[in-house]
Every structure is written in structure tokens, then in C-alpha cells.
Amino acid sequence: MKKIIVPLGPDHPLFEEPEFFILHCDGENVVDVEWQAGYNHRGIEKISETKHWDQVTFLVERICGICSNSHPVAYANAVENLLGIDIPERAKYIRTIISEMERLHSHLLWAGLAGHFLGYNTVFMWVWKYREPLLDMMEMLTGNRNNYSMIKIGGVRRDINDEQIKALRKTLDTLKTQNEMLTKVVLDDPVLQARLVNVGVLTKKDIKDYGAVGPVARASGVDIDVRRDNPYAAYSFIDWKVITRENGDVFDKAVVRLLECFESIKIIQQCLDRIENKKGEILNEVKEIPPGEGIGRHEALRGEVFHYVRSDGTSSPIRHKIRAPSYVNVPTFKKSCIGQTISDVAIILAGVDPCYCCTERVSVYDANTRKKKNVTWTEIVRKSQEKTKKLKKS
Amino acid sequence: MNILNVVLLSIVWSIFLIAAGLLILGVERKITARLQWRVGPPWWQNFTDIIKLSAKETSIPERANRFIFIFAPIVSFLGAxxxxxxxxxxxxxxISFRGDLITVIFLLTLPYSGLILGGSSSGNALASVGSSRALKLTLACELPFIASLVLIILKSNLSTSIYNIVNMQKNTGINFFSVSGFIAFFVAFWGSIGKLGIVPFDLAEADTEIAGGALFEYSGILLGFFKLTKAVLFIVVPLLLIASFFGSFNVLAWILEYLVIFLLLIIVKNTNPRLRIDQSLRFFWKVIIILIIASFVFMKI
Amino acid sequence: MKLNVLLKENLGNMVKKFEEPADKRIYITIDRNNLLKCAEIIFKNLDARYVIASGIHNENNFEMLYHFSFDKDGVIVSLRVYLDKEKPEVESLVSLIPGIEYIERETWEFFGIKFLNNPNLKHFLLPEDWPEGDYPVRKK
Amino acid sequence: MNIKTRALKKSLWVYHLSTGSCNNCDIEILDCLSPRFDIERFGMVLVGSPKHADVLLITGIVTKKNLERVKEVYHETPKPCFVVAVGTCACSGNMFRSGYNMAGPLKNVIPVDVFIPGCPPGPAAIISAVVKLLNKLK
Known part of the structure; x- marks a missing residue:
């Protein structure tokens, strides 16, 4: 049978970002997958070497829009690891609150998008409606809906006051009931189960081979979570548990994410209890970064973020290595996609919650193998502008 | 009625069909939006879309077969x-003739054929995946749809004229209220969802999987023709169901029955995710086939 | 047994330098030729999780760091390997860890470090027509 | 204003193209669809193929690998079409300006009609910019 090649990307409505998967198909079945990356590569690791230590927090924030708190936390952890310092207790709680709120909004975002990919737009709209108040809370706490700029080496930039805590509690309570409903809908819907159960299964061995992390690993029964294994911020002071499932299919990944939302709500509520009606320092001023190297980790929404920094005592890092969770999660598609159908590839890739901005921190294929046109680019632009003018006049 | 009148009337009714189809699609979008806590577009949105598409440039891909690429949307539109x-x-x-039901069934296969031809002629991988899905789907959903209409023909003493079928129900009772008729209606309803290409069977266009699928390369007025086809089908397919299963000669009753079917369609659309192609095929070949056989077994009841 | 003792015991005299600059961070310097053996001991025998590898361009040499995580102890173990300045080459770990393919390709195009026996050493993040010999993350 | 322009104003189909962004602008664009902002009120729909589009919402610095692709998409889009640069990255390059893989900003690659600065611009800002675009249409 003749194989057909289906390009998935670079600009596929499935992905928010440009990314290119070439599916070698036999009818509707996928027999091989190639991954072409680099459409999003911006060279952040190199740019980081030209910025001041404090500026780098803003730079890493812009690695990825959804993990815009995870990377700064991991980076700050790395620098603090290099310095060997601790941060004030209140700052720890605030970091935890922001991190968990980010996790909540990202998991909801994922659930909505997953619905969207399945052509289930009602789920998409409802979930995104629930997510909106969270973004309002973020705006209230940090001043921006995304890109929060809360983290600073040695602490946090802004404090949280008691009025904000009250408003936050209210939002979380409504969110909890909404999330309960959503979880029920997902767990019980027979059509969703038909689409998700036993699709894109990853075994424990696959997880180890590719080093996958986060909800992807936890859905396959690999019990890892940096928040518990190597606690930072306030995670060691708080009572919560790691969610794991056994099957490793897309359905389990969805369940892990939805159940994690409840844990996040629990964590935030406990943190709020500890900082309410209290005052305290939020920043340990850091003046100089001595020579040395440090590693910082953070359990981001998609898994472990890993930052390695090296200093030679000057005002900017001489090497800054960033490993986003998607960098190890996405390659698992090689195991999970092959043998599935084209329709499933969409949801399998979505199940990983890929984030290519993260993956290519540091970064025309003619998808239709069309013949090259012998017209120069300026010619085309000129022609099209003329036509636009003409149409505007008429 | 002389021939001139017929021609004039057909033009008038064609315009009515287009207008009503676009209107009902607008209503559909509005209701969907309300279900999703949104305001939604105004009711005339689809008219604007079509006018806009007609004003846009129509680009034909170089690798496409020009003739098929251009005529596929027109043929599907005219068929509907x-x-x-x-x-x-x-x-x-x-005004009815013997076998006009058969003609209608044939004409109603044209829209999908147009989609399949158009998709496969445009020389794009995503479009050809879309049309191969459309092909599989049409094979699956056409059979139950036709089979349920064949049952109606059998029930109406082998009459293949729509007028006769409607007329006969006056004497023998409405088909929908017989056991076999009810089952056949259920079958035809799912078949028509497949024919209309709405969720859960919108695999041929699946925006989030294969980016518009068979329509990927279409632009401008040619895309407009496909949109118009869909709008007209939204009127015609339920109308055919009404004629063969409810059959009355009362305009008010028709409108009511139409609205009921329309509401059912919307409910199905908004409470289901898109099915995978093999799941859709399994649904049609296993579940629906059994129902068809059941309806033939209970034909006399 | 404590992890640092366990590591020293298992790696034996392949360890050139053993550093613990901070709590739960271990850096082990080894010889370039022992890399595959050490990585196998850590990844297979001690059941660590592969995290990432990072290349570094120093003044006099290149450096590769292979980070492994022991999740039960929460410890990061980094294997440090120094490479030639003129001809940076190191054994590829693809046969051991399939997921390492992408970072090796990336390091190759950023630093010009060659990974012997990596079957797929071609451009990954940078465009295909990127000028040869131009390694963007190297120090100027 | 004739009926065609009027129809165009009331029925803008949007194609969203990311050319090396951080995802934030893209999420905010999707947010425009969500119940709170609901741009479908104005007849705007997000489409999957550039062939169906009237407006290209482009986010991100243009990376070298994306350069050809951006031009191709712009060429494929049936005219008249409008290009909107969403976010500071697309407008000027933001902090990635000094990076080695930047081929943009967007205005150097294709003609841009509207710039929306902000990192990221909120959905409200995006909608207001599109309204400005509509007013520009005569």
C-alpha cells in the first residue's frame, strides 16, 4: 500500500505555536513520525549571557507564556542554590501561591483545549469561562493577566494584602465546585471515554527512556514530583499529595490534571491561612553573585523545569542552561503515536500538553511540496498591494 | 402549470431555500453560542459571510486539477x-413524478461527492485526508439513510413519488407512529447528521485535526458555494424526513416538525465530541445496521 | 546507604573529582573515555532519571554536563566531562538513553561538539541552511 | 462604502499564525473567543486555513526558520487581507532583538496594517485594535 505523508504544521490549528510533525501514514494509520523543531527558537540561552542577573528573570519569564512563573522560580532557585541563601518565609508562601494559581489556570486551559481538539466546543467554552476569574485574580495580585513578574532573586517583588486574600478565597471556592462538576463530566462521558481510553499509552519503560516528567509520567504510574522530592518554597510546610494513575493513556493524563487542580486549591488555601493577618519580610537583598554553579528545579504545570547557571563573578551568567518539561515530554510521541490514527495524533500530542516555546527556548518547509514559483517576493507584495488598493477603491 | 411558471417558481423557491438555509444556520450559531454562555453572532451573519466571500479573491492552487476544482462546489450546490x-x-x-424520491436521493449524494472530488483535486495532503474521510463516511451514512427511505417506499405500496407517499399517510396513518417507521426515522436521523457533516461526524472538515480538511485549499466564492450547499442541505434533508415520516399537507405542521428536528440536531451537536473515523464507521455499520434490519422485520407493524 | 557513598563505591576509581557544593547537588568529574560506563552505572544500575545534558564553552576547553536525578533522594548528580578545545568529541549516549538524541543534536549545532555514534546528527533547531562552522552559542 | 466593504467589516475571518512567540499572545487571542469576550459577536471566526482568512493575526518575532513560511502564508491568503502584528515581539522584537535567530520584526517581512504592542496585549486590547482596523477600512 502506498504511504502518504501528512504534514502536521508548521502552522496547524492544533498548536498555538509553529511546530512541524511529519506523519508517515498508511491510510489513516500512522507508521512513523518525524519531528522538525526550531520554528520557535529565539536563542534565549545566548541572550541570557548578555543580560544582568536581575534582568534574566524577565527574560526567562518570556520563554513561555503559560509557564511564566515556573521558569523564574526555577531560575531563582538556581541562583539561590549558587549563593547558598534562603528566602524569607512569607516570600516562600507567596511563591507557592502564585505557582499553584498558575498550575490551576494552565490545567483548566489544557482541559478546554483538549475539548476543542476533540471538536467538543461546549467543553472548551465552559472551561475557559471558569478560568477567566482566575486571570482576574492574577491581575489583582500581580498587575498582569500573564507574565506576572513576581519572582526576584532572594524573594518576591510584591506582597499580598488581606483584602486580596479574601477575594482569592471566594474565587477558589466557586472554582472548586465548578471543577468538581467538570471532573464528573469528563469521568462519566462515554463518548469522551471512547476517544481517550487506551489512546497513546506510555509504559513505565517509555517514561524512563525519554525521561518524561510531570503529569505525563504520573499518569503512567511513575511517582515523581519535585515539589515533594526536593522541596523548595513552602511545599514542605504544607499537607498535600501527589496524584498518580496507572494506565498512561490520554484519559489518565486528563484525570491526573483535573485531580491536581483540587490539590492546588488545597495548597493555596493552606498558604493563605499561614500568611493572613501577618506581616513579614518578602525579600533578601542580593548584591553580588560570586563565581560558582547552581541548579534550580521547579515542578511546573507540565513537569520539572531545570535551570543550570554558572557565574564567574560578573554581572551576568556565563552559561545558562534551561530544560523545559516539554523537551523530554514531546519526544515520547515516538512511542505513543505510532500505530494510532491521524485523528488520535492530535489528542495524543495535546495529551502531552506540548509547549514548544519552552522546548525551543533557545529558537519554508514547503508542506505541500508545491512547485517553486518564479516570481520574486517583492513582486508578489507589490501586486497584492495594488490589488488591495483596487478593491478598496471599488 | 406551464413550463415558464415552473421555471419561475423554481427560481423563487431556490432563493427561498438559500435564504432560509442561511437564516437557520445563523439561528444554529446563535443557539450554540447561548449554550456556551456567549452572545453569539447576529442572525444575518451568514449572509454577510457569503457576500464577503463573493468579494474575495479566489485562488486556485497550482497543483490542482482546475476543472474539477472549480466545478465540484458548483455541482454540489446545484444538486442540493x-x-x-x-x-x-x-x-x-x-407536481410529482414517478421516482422523484429516487431522484432526490441521488441528488442528495452530490454534495458529498463534490466535497470528495474537490478535496482530492486540490493536491494537498490535508485535503486528501479530508476527502478520504468524507468518502468513508458517505459510504457509511448513505446506506442507512437510503435503507430507511426504501422502507418508506415499501410501506407506501412501492410508490416512489413523494406526493404519493405523503398522500398515502393520510389514509394509512403517519409512518412515524408505526414501530418500523419510528425505528427507520431514528436511523434516517443519524444518517442525516452524517450527511450534514455536523459534530460528531464532521470529520471531513475537522478544523482542529486537519485544518478544514477537504475545504483546505478553497477560497473566495468557491468556498462560498460549499457554505451555501451546507445551508441548503440544512433545509432539504429535514424536509425530506418530514415528507416521508410525518407527511401532512399543513404548512404550520411542517414548520413545527422542522423545528423539532432542528433542535434535535443542535442538541446532538453541542453535547458530543467529534468521533474518530473508525468509531463513526463502527457506529453506522454495527448499531445502525441492526436497527435497519429490525425496522424491516417489523415492517407490517 | 547514603547516595554519595553509594556513588563513590559504584564508580570506583573512575571518579576524578567529587564535589558537593550545596545540599542535594553532586558534581562528579570523570574522564571522557569512561562516560558511557559511568552513565550506564548511574542510569541503569542505580536507576536514575535522565534530566538533560548541557554544553559549556570555557576559555581553554569545552565541557559537557550530564544531569541525572535521583528522585527518591531528591538529589541531582551531574557528570562532568572536559573536551578538547580544538576537536571537541564525545561518545553519544543514544544507545543507552533514547531521549538524549535531541539534546545531542542541539549541542552539536550550538557548540560544534561532535557526538560519536549518534545516528541522526543533523540540524534540529536551526535552519538546514545555517552556515557551517558558525556555532551561535560559542563564546566569541 | 459599498456593500462588499460593509460585508467584509462585519465578517472578518481570522487566521492566527505564530512565528516564534512565547504563547502568551496566542493564548490571549484564543481568549478572545471565550465567553467573556466572544468576538463571534462581531462575526469574527478563527479559521484553520489561510485560504479562508481575511485577517492574519501574527505573533512573535519572525525566526529564521519561519521567514519563508510567513511570506508564503501572506501570499496564500486571498486578498484583500489585513495583517495585524500582535504583541511587542511582532512589533519590534522585544528583548529577543539581539538574538541570533531573529529575522524580523514583522514589518520588515510583510506589510503590516495594525500594531498591537503589549506583553501580552489583553483580549480587550486586541479587540479594540481590530475595531480600529475596521475604522481604517473605507
Whole structure:
């Protein structure tokens, strides 16, 4: 049978970002997958070497829009690891609150998008409606809906006051009931189960081979979570548990994410209890970064973020290595996609919650193998502008 | 009625079909939006879309087969329109001929054929995946749809004229209220969801999987023709169901029955995710086939 | 047994330098030729999780760091390997860890470090027509 | 204003193209669809193929690998079409300006009609910019 090649990307409505998967198909079945990356590569690791230590927090924030708190936390952890310092207790709680709120909004975002990919737009709209108040809370706490700029080496930039805590509690309570409903809908819907159960299964061995992390690993029964294994911020002071499932299919990944939302709500509520009606320092001023190297980790929404920094005592890092969770999660598609159908590839890739901005921190294929046109680019632009003018006049 | 009148009336009714189809699609979008806590577009949105598309440039890909690429949307549009006009003529004016039901069934396969041809002629991988899905789907959903209509023909003493079928139900009772008729209606309803290409069977266009699928390369007025086809089908297919299963000669009843079917369609659309192609095929070949056989077994009841 | 003792015991005299600059961070310097053996001991025998590898361009040499995580102890173990300045080459770990393919390709195009026996050493993040010999993350 | 322009104003189909962004602008664009902002009120729909589009919402610095692709998409889009640069990255390059893989900003690659600065611009800002675009249409 003749194989057909289906390009998935670079600009596929499935992905928010440009990314290119070439599916070698036999009818509707996928027999091989190639991954072409680099459409999003911006060279952040190199740019980081030209910025001041404090500026780098803003730079890493812009690695990825959804993990815009995870990377700064991991980076700050790395620098603090290099310095060997601790941060004030209140700052720890605030970091935890922001991190968990980010996790909540990202998991909801994922659930909505997953619905969207399945052509289930009602789920998409409802979930995104629930997510909106969270973004309002973020705006209230940090001043921006995304890109929060809360983290600073040695602490946090802004404090949280008691009025904000009250408003936050209210939002979380409504969110909890909404999330309960959503979880029920997902767990019980027979059509969703038909689409998700036993699709894109990853075994424990696959997880180890590719080093996958986060909800992807936890859905396959690999019990890892940096928040518990190597606690930072306030995670060691708080009572919560790691969610794991056994099957490793897309359905389990969805369940892990939805159940994690409840844990996040629990964590935030406990943190709020500890900082309410209290005052305290939020920043340990850091003046100089001595020579040395440090590693910082953070359990981001998609898994472990890993930052390695090296200093030679000057005002900017001489090497800054960033490993986003998607960098190890996405390659698992090689195991999970092959043998599935084209329709499933969409949801399998979505199940990983890929984030290519993260993956290519540091970064025309003619998808239709069309013949090259012998017209120069300026010619085309000129022609099209003329036509636009003409149409505007008429 | 002389030939001139017929021509004039068909033009008038064609325009009505287009307008009503666009309107009902607008209503559909509005209701969907309300279900999703949104305001939604105004009711005339689809008219604006079509006018806009007609003003846009139509680009034809270099690798495409020009002839098929251009004619596929036109043929599917005309097929849907002709089917609609035939049904309306036999319902309203009693102008009917032997075998017009068969003609309508044939004409209603044209829209999908157009989609398949158009998709596969455009020389794009995503479009060809879309049309191969459309092909599989049409094979799956056409059979139950036709089979349920064959049952109606059998029930109406082998009459293949829509007028006769409607007329006969006056004497023998409405088909929908017999056991076999009810089952056949259920079958035809799912078949028509497949024919209309709405969720859960919108695999051929699946925006989030294969980016518009068979329509990927279409732009401008040619895309507009596909949109119009869909709008006309939204009127014609339920109308055919009404004629063969409810059959009355009362306009008010028709409108009510239409609205009921329309509501059912919307409910199905908004409470289901898109099915995978093999799941859709399994649904049609296993579940629906059993129902068809059941309806034939209970034919006399 | 404590992890640092366990590591020293298992790696034996392949360890050139053993550093613990901070709590739960271990850096082990080894010889370039022992890399595959050490990585196998850590990844297979001690059941660590592969995290990432990072290349570094120093003044006099290149450096590769292979980070492994022991999740039960929460410890990061980094294997440090120094490479030639003129001809940076190191054994590829693809046969051991399939997921390492992408970072090796990336390091190759950023630093010009060659990974012997990596079957797929071609451009990954940078465009295909990127000028040869131009390694963007190297120090100027 | 004739009927065609009027129809165009009331029925803008949007194609969203990311050319090396951080995802934030893209999420905010999707947010425009969500119940709170609901741009479908104005007849705007997000489409999957550039062939169906009237407006290209482009986010991100243009990376070298994306350069050809951006031009191709712009060429494929049936005219008249409008290009909107969403976010500071697309407008000027933001902090990635000094990076080695930057080929943009967007205005150097294709003609841009509207710039929306902000990192990221909120959905409200995006909608207001599109309204400005509509007013520009005569």
C-alpha cells in the first residue's frame, strides 16, 4: 500500500505555536513520525549571557507564556542554590501561591483545549469561562493577566494584602465546585471515554527512556514530583499529595490534571491561612553573585523545569542552561503515536500538553511540496498591494 | 402549470431555500453560542459571510486539477438546490413524478461527492485526508439513510413519488407512529447528521485535526458555494424526513416538525465530541445496521 | 546507604573529582573515555532519571554536563566531562538513553561538539541552511 | 462604502499564525473567543486555513526558520487581507532583538496594517485594535 505523508504544521490549528510533525501514514494509520523543531527558537540561552542577573528573570519569564512563573522560580532557585541563601518565609508562601494559581489556570486551559481538539466546543467554552476569574485574580495580585513578574532573586517583588486574600478565597471556592462538576463530566462521558481510553499509552519503560516528567509520567504510574522530592518554597510546610494513575493513556493524563487542580486549591488555601493577618519580610537583598554553579528545579504545570547557571563573578551568567518539561515530554510521541490514527495524533500530542516555546527556548518547509514559483517576493507584495488598493477603491 | 411558471417558481423557491438555509444556520450559531454562555453572532451573519466571500479573491492552487476544482462546489450546490426544489414542488403544488424520491436521493449524494472530488483535486495532503474521510463516511451514512427511505417506499405500496407517499399517510396513518417507521426515522436521523457533516461526524472538515480538511485549499466564492450547499442541505434533508415520516399537507405542521428536528440536531451537536473515523464507521455499520434490519422485520407493524 | 557513598563505591576509581557544593547537588568529574560506563552505572544500575545534558564553552576547553536525578533522594548528580578545545568529541549516549538524541543534536549545532555514534546528527533547531562552522552559542 | 466593504467589516475571518512567540499572545487571542469576550459577536471566526482568512493575526518575532513560511502564508491568503502584528515581539522584537535567530520584526517581512504592542496585549486590547482596523477600512 502506498504511504502518504501528512504534514502536521508548521502552522496547524492544533498548536498555538509553529511546530512541524511529519506523519508517515498508511491510510489513516500512522507508521512513523518525524519531528522538525526550531520554528520557535529565539536563542534565549545566548541572550541570557548578555543580560544582568536581575534582568534574566524577565527574560526567562518570556520563554513561555503559560509557564511564566515556573521558569523564574526555577531560575531563582538556581541562583539561590549558587549563593547558598534562603528566602524569607512569607516570600516562600507567596511563591507557592502564585505557582499553584498558575498550575490551576494552565490545567483548566489544557482541559478546554483538549475539548476543542476533540471538536467538543461546549467543553472548551465552559472551561475557559471558569478560568477567566482566575486571570482576574492574577491581575489583582500581580498587575498582569500573564507574565506576572513576581519572582526576584532572594524573594518576591510584591506582597499580598488581606483584602486580596479574601477575594482569592471566594474565587477558589466557586472554582472548586465548578471543577468538581467538570471532573464528573469528563469521568462519566462515554463518548469522551471512547476517544481517550487506551489512546497513546506510555509504559513505565517509555517514561524512563525519554525521561518524561510531570503529569505525563504520573499518569503512567511513575511517582515523581519535585515539589515533594526536593522541596523548595513552602511545599514542605504544607499537607498535600501527589496524584498518580496507572494506565498512561490520554484519559489518565486528563484525570491526573483535573485531580491536581483540587490539590492546588488545597495548597493555596493552606498558604493563605499561614500568611493572613501577618506581616513579614518578602525579600533578601542580593548584591553580588560570586563565581560558582547552581541548579534550580521547579515542578511546573507540565513537569520539572531545570535551570543550570554558572557565574564567574560578573554581572551576568556565563552559561545558562534551561530544560523545559516539554523537551523530554514531546519526544515520547515516538512511542505513543505510532500505530494510532491521524485523528488520535492530535489528542495524543495535546495529551502531552506540548509547549514548544519552552522546548525551543533557545529558537519554508514547503508542506505541500508545491512547485517553486518564479516570481520574486517583492513582486508578489507589490501586486497584492495594488490589488488591495483596487478593491478598496471599488 | 406551464413550463415558464415552473421555471419561475423554481427560481423563487431556490432563493427561498438559500435564504432560509442561511437564516437557520445563523439561528444554529446563535443557539450554540447561548449554550456556551456567549452572545453569539447576529442572525444575518451568514449572509454577510457569503457576500464577503463573493468579494474575495479566489485562488486556485497550482497543483490542482482546475476543472474539477472549480466545478465540484458548483455541482454540489446545484444538486442540493435541485433536490430541495423537487421536494417543495411535490409538497406544495402536487407536481410529482414517478421516482422523484429516487431522484432526490441521488441528488442528495452530490454534495458529498463534490466535497470528495474537490478535496482530492486540490493536491494537498490535508485535503486528501479530508476527502478520504468524507468518502468513508458517505459510504457509511448513505446506506442507512437510503435503507430507511426504501422502507418508506415499501410501506407506501412501492410508490416512489413523494406526493404519493405523503398522500398515502393520510389514509394509512403517519409512518412515524408505526414501530418500523419510528425505528427507520431514528436511523434516517443519524444518517442525516452524517450527511450534514455536523459534530460528531464532521470529520471531513475537522478544523482542529486537519485544518478544514477537504475545504483546505478553497477560497473566495468557491468556498462560498460549499457554505451555501451546507445551508441548503440544512433545509432539504429535514424536509425530506418530514415528507416521508410525518407527511401532512399543513404548512404550520411542517414548520413545527422542522423545528423539532432542528433542535434535535443542535442538541446532538453541542453535547458530543467529534468521533474518530473508525468509531463513526463502527457506529453506522454495527448499531445502525441492526436497527435497519429490525425496522424491516417489523415492517407490517 | 547514603547516595554519595553509594556513588563513590559504584564508580570506583573512575571518579576524578567529587564535589558537593550545596545540599542535594553532586558534581562528579570523570574522564571522557569512561562516560558511557559511568552513565550506564548511574542510569541503569542505580536507576536514575535522565534530566538533560548541557554544553559549556570555557576559555581553554569545552565541557559537557550530564544531569541525572535521583528522585527518591531528591538529589541531582551531574557528570562532568572536559573536551578538547580544538576537536571537541564525545561518545553519544543514544544507545543507552533514547531521549538524549535531541539534546545531542542541539549541542552539536550550538557548540560544534561532535557526538560519536549518534545516528541522526543533523540540524534540529536551526535552519538546514545555517552556515557551517558558525556555532551561535560559542563564546566569541 | 459599498456593500462588499460593509460585508467584509462585519465578517472578518481570522487566521492566527505564530512565528516564534512565547504563547502568551496566542493564548490571549484564543481568549478572545471565550465567553467573556466572544468576538463571534462581531462575526469574527478563527479559521484553520489561510485560504479562508481575511485577517492574519501574527505573533512573535519572525525566526529564521519561519521567514519563508510567513511570506508564503501572506501570499496564500486571498486578498484583500489585513495583517495585524500582535504583541511587542511582532512589533519590534522585544528583548529577543539581539538574538541570533531573529529575522524580523514583522514589518520588515510583510506589510503590516495594525500594531498591537503589549506583553501580552489583553483580549480587550486586541479587540479594540481590530475595531480600529475596521475604522481604517473605507
Amino acid at each position: 438546490l435541485a433536490a430541495g426544489v423537487i421536494i417543495i414542488f411535490s409538497l406544495l403544488y402536487g
